[in-house]
Amino acid sequence: MNFYSIRHLTRFRYTRPVSESIMEVRMHPRTDAAQHCLSFSLAVSPRCRVFSYRDQYGNDVQHFDIPGEHAQLVILAESLIEQHPAEPLPSALPSSAWDDLAELIEGGDYGEMLLPSQFTHPSGALKQLAAELRISRRDDPLTLARELNHALYQYFEYVPRSTRVDSPIDEAILSRKGVCQDFAHTMIALLRLQGIPARYVSGYLYRGSGDHDRSTPDATHAWVEAQLPGLDWVGFDPTNDLLAGARHIRTAIGRDYSDVPPTHGIFRGNAESELYVAVQVEASSSAPVLDRRQHVPDDWTVLVERAREAPPRPTPLASAQIVQQQQ
Amino acid sequence: MNSPPTNDFAIRTTEIPDRILGDYPVGKVYDEMRAPDGTLRPHYQALATTLAALPQEELQRRKQSADFSFLTQGITFTVYGRDEGTERIFPYDLLPRLITAAEWRTIERGLTQRILALNHFLRDVYSDARILADKVVPRQLVYSCRHYRRQMCGLEVPRSVYIAVVGSDLLRLPSGEFVVLEDNLRVPSGVSYMLTNRRVMKRTFPRLFQSYGVQPIEHYPQLLLATLRSLAPEGRPEPNIVLLTPGVFNSAYFEHTYLARQMGIDLVEGRDLVTHDNIVYMRTTGGLKRVDVIYRRVDDDFSDPLAFRSDSSLGCAGLFNAYRAGNVTVTNAFGTGLADDKGMYAYVPRMIRYYLGEDPILNNVETYLLTEDVQRKHVLANLDKLVVKAVGESGGYGMLIGPHSSAAQREEFARAIEANPRNYIAQPTLDFSCAPCLFDGRLEPRHVDLRPYILFGDKVQIVPGGLTRVALEKGSLVVNSSQGGGSKDTWVLE
Numbered sequence: 001m002n003f004y005s006i007r008h009l010t011r012f013r014y015t016r017p018v019s020e021s022i023m024e025v026r027m028h029p030r031t032d033a034a035q036h037c038l039s040f041s042l043a044v045s046p047r048c049r050v051f052s053y054r055d056q057y058g059n060d061v062q063h064f065d066i067p068g069e070h071a072q073l074v075i076l077a078e079s080l081i082e083q084h085p086a087e088p089l090p091s092a093l094p095s096s097a098w099d100d101l102a103e104l105i106e107g108g109d110y111g112e113m114l115l116p117s118q119f120t121h122p123s124g125a126l127k128q129l130a131a132e133l134r135i136s137r138r139d140d141p142l143t144l145a146r147e148l149n150h151a152l153y154q155y156f157e158y159v160p161r162s163t164r165v166d167s168p169i170d171e172a173i174l175s176r177k178g179v180c181q182d183f184a185h186t187m188i189a190l191l192r193l194q195g196i197p198a199r200y201v202s203g204y205l206y207r208g209s210g211d212h213d214r215s216t217p218d219a220t221h222a223w224v225e226a227q228l229p230g231l232d233w234v235g236f237d238p239t240n241d242l243l244a245g246a247r248h249i250r251t252a253i254g255r256d257y258s259d260v261p262p263t264h265g266i267f268r269g270n271a272e273s274e275l276y277v278a279v280q281v282e283a284s285s286s287a288p289v290l291d292r293r294q295h296v297p298d299d300w301t302v303l304v305e306r307a308r309e310a311p312p313r314p315t316p317l318a319s320a321q322i323v324q325q326q327q
Numbered sequence: 328m329n330s331p332p333t334n335d336f337a338i339r340t341t342e343i344p345d346r347i348l349g350d351y352p353v354g355k356v357y358d359e360m361r362a363p364d365g366t367l368r369p370h371y372q373a374l375a376t377t378l379a380a381l382p383q384e385e386l387q388r389r390k391q392s393a394d395f396s397f398l399t400q401g402i403t404f405t406v407y408g409r410d411e412g413t414e415r416i417f418p419y420d421l422l423p424r425l426i427t428a429a430e431w432r433t434i435e436r437g438l439t440q441r442i443l444a445l446n447h448f449l450r451d452v453y454s455d456a457r458i459l460a461d462k463v464v465p466r467q468l469v470y471s472c473r474h475y476r477r478q479m480c481g482l483e484v485p486r487s488v489y490i491a492v493v494g495s496d497l498l499r500l501p502s503g504e505f506v507v508l509e510d511n512l513r514v515p516s517g518v519s520y521m522l523t524n525r526r527v528m529k530r531t532f533p534r535l536f537q538s539y540g541v542q543p544i545e546h547y548p549q550l551l552l553a554t555l556r557s558l559a560p561e562g563r564p565e566p567n568i569v570l571l572t573p574g575v576f577n578s579a580y581f582e583h584t585y586l587a588r589q590m591g592i593d594l595v596e597g598r599d600l601v602t603h604d605n606i607v608y609m610r611t612t613g614g615l616k617r618v619d620v621i622y623r624r625v626d627d628d629f630s631d632p633l634a635f636r637s638d639s640s641l642g643c644a645g646l647f648n649a650y651r652a653g654n655v656t657v658t659n660a661f662g663t664g665l666a667d668d669k670g671m672y673a674y675v676p677r678m679i680r681y682y683l684g685e686d687p688i689l690n691n692v693e694t695y696l697l698t699e700d701v702q703r704k705h706v707l708a709n710l711d712k713l714v715v716k717a718v719g720e721s722g723g724y725g726m727l728i729g730p731h732s733s734a735a736q737r738e739e740f741a742r743a744i745e746a747n748p749r750n751y752i753a754q755p756t757l758d759f760s761c762a763p764c765l766f767d768g769r770l771e772p773r774h775v776d777l778r779p780y781i782l783f784g785d786k787v788q789i790v791p792g793g794l795t796r797v798a799l800e801k802g803s804l805v806v807n808s809s810q811g812g813g814s815k816d817t818w819v820l821e
Contacts, residue, residue: 020601022602022633022644022645024633024648049604051604051605051648051652053648053651053652054481055478056477056478056480056481063645063648065602065603065604065645067601067603109456109459109460109466111466111467111469111470112470112477115467115470115471264633265633266632266633266637266644
C-alpha cells in the first residue's frame with residue numbers, strides 16, 4: 001500500500017493586467033479500482049468561488065472565474081492518494097485474444113476510444129512508423145502493446161520543449177523526438193489503427209531515489225491505457241518504458257490531450273502570459289495526517305515547465321487560450 | 328367575384344383565360360393546382376376564378392403594392408459585388424400555396440410523432456444510450472458525427488426538451504403523399520418570411536383570403552415566447568428571455584431582430600453576455616441583469632469558447648458551465664445536430680418504431696448510406712441519376728444533383744465519396760410537386776417544398792402552414808434561398 005501527497009502549483013503571470021479570466025482545471029486525482037483520492041483541495045489567488053462538475057469521462061473538473069483586473073493567477077492543488085498495487089499482468093494472452101477483443105468491442109461501448117481524435121489522426125507518417133515498427137495484429141494484443149511501448153521508447157528521444165502543446169504527432173514522429181504527450185498520442189494512434197481501444201491518461205509519476213525515469217521529474221505526466229480482453233484498461237508509459245503501476249497517479253482520462261489539459265482557460269486583455277508549473281509528489285507507506293498543511297516555499301525553484309503564449313490576436317480585446325504541455 | 332371553394336365539382340381549365348394559363352403543362356409530377364386530367368383541384372378553384380376575373384393591369388398593380396410592402400418592412404437581403412442597389416427584396420411569388428385541412432391534419436400528426444421520436448433519441452443518446460446498446464442505431468454513426476457533443480452526456484435538460492424550435496422540410500411525391508426530406512434541429516430559420524408573406528398577402532388579396540377561411544399563423548411569436556418561458560429554470564417565475572444572435576453579418580440577422588421585436592425580448596450578441604459564478608448576465612446601461620433563457624441562433628461551435636471552439640468570439644465564455652449547472656436554459660440544446668445529420672436521417676423511421684411503437688405517419692425519402700459497401704457501389708454506378716449530399720451541410724451546399732451534373736462534377740464527388748463515405752448520403756432524384764407561380768401575368772408551375780415550424784415546450788405545437796419555398800428558376804429543383812430560391816405564402820384551409 002502506498003500513499004502519495006501531491007502538491008501542484010500553477011502560476012500565470014501576465015505582461016499587463018487582464019480584465020477577467022475564466023478557467024477549468026483537471027487536477028483532481030481519480031478514484032477508481034487501484035487508486036483512491038482521500039482528500040483534495042484547490043486554492044486560487046485572486047480569491048474566487050470554485051465550482052466543480054464531473055465530465056463525460058468521469059473526471060472531476062474544477063472551474064472558476066475572476067471578474068476583476070489581475071496581473072497574475074496562482075492555482076494550488078493539493079491531494080492525498082492511496083494506491084493499491086495492481087495485479088501482475090500475465091506474460092502473454094492466448095492468440096484467441098484478438099477474437100475476444102472483437103467480441104468485447106461488439107458488446108461494449110469503446111467507440112470513442114477507437115476513432116481518430118484531434119491529436120491521433122492516422123497520418124502518412126504514422127502509417128509509415130507502424131510499418132517500421134512492425135505493428136500489425138500479430139501475436140496477441142497484450143504482447144503487441146508491450147512491444148509497441150518498448151519500441152516507442154527506443155524510437156523517440158526525450159527532449160523537453162522540442163514540440164509545442166498543440167504540435168501534431170507528425171512533428172515528433174519525423175524528428176524522432178518529443179515529450180510524453182507526443183509519445184502517448186503516437187501510441188494511442190497506433191493502437192487504434194490496430195482496433196485496440198486506447199485512451200490518454202493525464203497524471204503524475206512519483207520518482208523514488210532508486211528510479212531512473214526519462215521524463216522530467218516534478219511535472220505532470222501523461223501515458224496510455226489500452227483495453228485488453230480479460231485485463232480491462234492496462235496502462236503503458238512509452239516515455240519511460242514502463243507499465244503504468246503503483247507510481248503512476250491518474251488525474252484524468254480522455255481521447256487525447258485536448259480532453260484533459262490540467263488547465264484550460266481564457267482571459268480578456270491584450271497581454272502575454274507566462275506559465276510556471278511545479279509539482280511535488282511525496283510518498284509514505286502509512287497514511288499521513290489528513291490535515292497536514294505544507295508550507296508553500298517562497299522560492300519555488302523547480303520551475304520545470306515554461307511555455308510562451310501564442311501571439312495575441314490583432315483585436316484590442318484579445319482572448320487567448322491558456323494551455324500547458326504535458327511532459 | 329370570389330366564390331367560396333366547393334368540393335363537389337371542378338371547373339374545366341378552359342374556363343381560365345389562356346392569357347393567364349398559357350401552356351401550363353401537367354407533367355408527371357404532382358401539381359398542387361391541377362389534377363393529372365387537367366382539371367382544377369377543387370380547393371384551387373376560388374383562386375383561379377379570382378385570377379381570371381382580375382384585369383392584367385390590376386394584377387400588376389397588386390404585385391407592385393406587394394413589392395412595396397416587402398421593401399418598407401425591411402424584408403431585404405444583400406447582393407454582394409455590385410455598385411448600385413445592393414439591397415433587394417427577398418424573392419417571393421404572389422400566389423398562395425393552398426393545403427386542405429385534411430392534408431394538414433396528416434402533416435401535423437406526422438410531424439408531432441417525428442419530433443417526439445427525435446427528442447427521445449437525443450435524450451437517450453446523451454444518457455443511457457439504449458438505442459445504441461440495442462443496435463438499432465450504429466454507435467459509429469453517433470461518434471463520428473461532427474455535431475455530436477460529448478459534453479452533453481449525462482446532463483439534465485429542462486423538461487427533457489432538446490429541440491424546442493424545429494423546421495422540417497417536406498416534399499410531395501407524384502402520388503400526392505408528403506414525405507420528410509430533412510429535419511432542421513439546430514437553428515432553423517425562415518419563420519419571419521412565413522409571417523411577413525402572410526401579412527403582405529392579406530393585404531394583396533383581402534377578399535380572397537377572407538372567403539377561403541385560412542387558419543391563422545400570426546400568433547407564432549407568442550407561441551414561441553410561451554415555449555421559451557415554459558423551459559425556464561425552476562424558481563424563476565419571471566424569466567428574463569433573450570435572443571442570442573451571431574450579429575449583423577449573419578444572413579438571418581433580419582429574422583433575429585424581427586422575432587426579438589415581436590416577442591418583446593432583448594436581442595443580444597455574445598459580447599453582451601458575461602458569466603460569473605455559473606450565472607449568465609447581460610450588460611445593460613443599468614448594470615448587469617441576470618439571464619434565464621437564451622433562444623440561441625448561434626451554432627454550438629460558436630456559443631462558448633471555453634466549452635467548444637476556443638477561437639470563436641461570437642459566444643459567451645462559461646455559458647456551457649452555467650447551462651450544465653441548470654442556471655440558464657439554452658435552446659435548442661447543444662448537440663441536437665446529431666439528430667439532423669443526414670446519415671442519422673435514414674434511421675428516423677426506426678427511431679419512431681423504437682421509442683413510440685408506431686409506424687411513421689410521414690415517410691422518409693429513400694436514402695443510401697455510403698458506408699455500406701453494397702449501397703456505395705450502387706450509388707457510384709448511378710451517380711447520374713441520384714442526388715448526393717454531404718451529411719453535415721445545409722442550405723443546399725455540398726450537393727450533387729446527378730441528372731443536372733457534368734461528368735467532371737460526378738468524378739469529383741466519386742473521389743470525395745471514396746475518400747470519406749461517412750460524409751455523404753445519396754437519394755433518388757425526386758419528382759416533387761409543383762405549384763402555380765405568377766410570371767408576367769401568366770401561371771407557370773415551379774417546384775415547391777414546405778417547411779412547417781414546430782414548437783416543443785409543454786407539448787408539440789405547429790402553426791398551420793409554414794414556409795413554402797419555390798425553385799423560381801424554371802425546371803430547377805433547388806429551393807434554398809441561398810441558391811436562388813424564393814418563397815410564397817401557405818394557406819391551410821379550414
